[in-house]
Amino acid sequence: MSIIVKQLTRRFSPGGSPAVSDVSFQAPAGAITSLLGPSGAGKSTLLRLICGLEVPDVGRVLIDGLDCTALPVQKRNVGVVFQSYALFRHMTVRENIAFGLNVRRLPRDEVEARVDEMLRLVQLEALGSRHPGQLSGGQRQRVAFARALAIRPRVLLLDEPFGALDTRVREELREWLHELHERTGLTTLLVTHDQQEALEISQHVVVMSEGRVAQAGSPEDIYDRPASPFVASFIGGASVLRGHVLEGRAALGSLALSVPAAAREGEAVHAFVRPHDIKLARSVSAAGAGERTPFMGRVERFKPVGGFVKVLLRMPSGDEVTVQVPRSEFEALGVVEGDAVRADVLTASVFVGDYAI
Numbered sequence: 597m598s599i600i601v602k603q604l605t606r607r608f609s610p611g612g613s614p615a616v617s618d619v620s621f622q623a624p625a626g627a628i629t630s631l632l633g634p635s636g637a638g639k640s641t642l643l644r645l646i647c648g649l650e651v652p653d654v655g656r657v658l659i660d661g662l663d664c665t666a667l668p669v670q671k672r673n674v675g676v677v678f679q680s681y682a683l684f685r686h687m688t689v690r691e692n693i694a695f696g697l698n699v700r701r702l703p704r705d706e707v708e709a710r711v712d713e714m715l716r717l718v719q720l721e722a723l724g725s726r727h728p729g730q731l732s733g734g735q736r737q738r739v740a741f742a743r744a745l746a747i748r749p750r751v752l753l754l755d756e757p758f759g760a761l762d763t764r765v766r767e768e769l770r771e772w773l774h775e776l777h778e779r780t781g782l783t784t785l786l787v788t789h790d791q792q793e794a795l796e797i798s799q800h801v802v803v804m805s806e807g808r809v810a811q812a813g814s815p816e817d818i819y820d821r822p823a824s825p826f827v828a829s830f831i832g833g834a835s836v837l838r839g840h841v842l843e844g845r846a847a848l849g850s851l852a853l854s855v856p857a858a859a860r861e862g863e864a865v866h867a868f869v870r871p872h873d874i875k876l877a878r879s880v881s882a883a884g885a886g887e888r889t890p891f892m893g894r895v896e897r898f899k900p901v902g903g904f905v906k907v908l909l910r911m912p913s914g915d916e917v918t919v920q921v922p923r924s925e926f927e928a929l930g931v932v933e934g935d936a937v938r939a940d941v942l943t944a945s946v947f948v949g950d951y952a953i
């Protein structure tokens with residue numbers, strides 16, 4: 597049951613810039629696909645176009661091969677969970693889960709059996725007679741999942757389902773969703789602005805920016821091979837080093853990295869380096885193999901954050917680079933603010949040409 601969207605465009609005001617612009621992608625059958633992007637990228641609008649709450653100006657939505665573009669929400673047979681719980685406060689948990697089944701006028705014993713099954717699935721068997729006001733935020737979201745799944749939807753659409761919860765509950769539910777998906781195998785589309793969430797639980801990621809698809813691929817593709825400066829800077833908190841092409845290499849201060857074959861001499865270069873892709877050392881020795889080119893930086897400041905120390909380096913070019921060092925490693929280095937350190941870049945994404953992030 598894949599979801600395919602073809603050239604979807606939705607403009608809210610005539611002449612204004614579209615919230616979703618010429619978007620095409622496929623959410624593979626049986627997988628969790630994340631729609632990932634910053635606020636305002638068009639993720640929720642895209643999800644609403646897929647579930648039928650919005651109508652596209654142009655384009656098509658196909659679910660399991662069936663063109664649903666003109667179908668109303670209730671005919672699409674999709675399960676939807678939003679960030680705000682959207683449970684009926686005056687109904688018990690059981691009644692909430694049964695809602696979609698009662699609308700479909702299923703026999704009473706069938707409804708009761710399905711509600712029991714859903715309560716077991718979301719591990720809330722003991723709470724069926726409570727009202728939403730008597731549940732924690734995490735429990736309410738599990739009820740919302742049970743209600744969405746009760747109707748045996750063809751696909752599951754989730755709009756920041758854990759967005760209103762605190763970090764610990766969010767992480768617990770992320771794991772829970774992963775297990776739930778293993779059991780149901782349902783094609784799932786998850787809207788999130790949290791890259792950690794997207795990389796952790798999805799098999800396919802669609803990165804959105806300004807209403808368009810910036811890149812689509814596996815979490816490894818997105819992380820290891822960002823297709824554009826936007827993706828490189830959005831995923832993984834990379835620092836940018838600016839320089840130019842010199843003798844076929846990217847010259848970035850005292851650092852030289854390989855560049856795409858098409859790069860012209862003198863062209864502007866931006867290298868994106870992630871905080872844990874730099875290794876710090878006190879001594880200065882010869883360059884390592886390949887990309888492991890050492891360069892010098894000055895420690896501007898550092899701050900322990902949990903098991904890591906966040907170090908801000910100032911490069912000879914003036915660029916600032918954030919480095920993340922395991923705490924024990926940093927303590928062994930014994931550097932203080934103002935010290936010069938050697939920094940080995942383990943890997944970087946290099947882009948050539950002028951652009952604005």
Ligand SMILES: Nc1ncnc2c1ncn2[C@@H]1O[C@H](COP(=O)(O)OP(=O)(O)OP(=O)(O)O)[C@@H](O)[C@H]1O
Nearest residue numbers: 608614615633634635636637638639640641642789
């Ligand atoms: N009903 C609406 N009327 C007018 N403009 C809208 C409407 N819904 C969304 N927009 C605009 O469309 C753009 C995309 O919004 P959308 O909510 O889809 O983004 P998003 O990526 O889901 O952001 P967030 O993560 O903040 O929810 C924004 O500029 C938003 O202001």
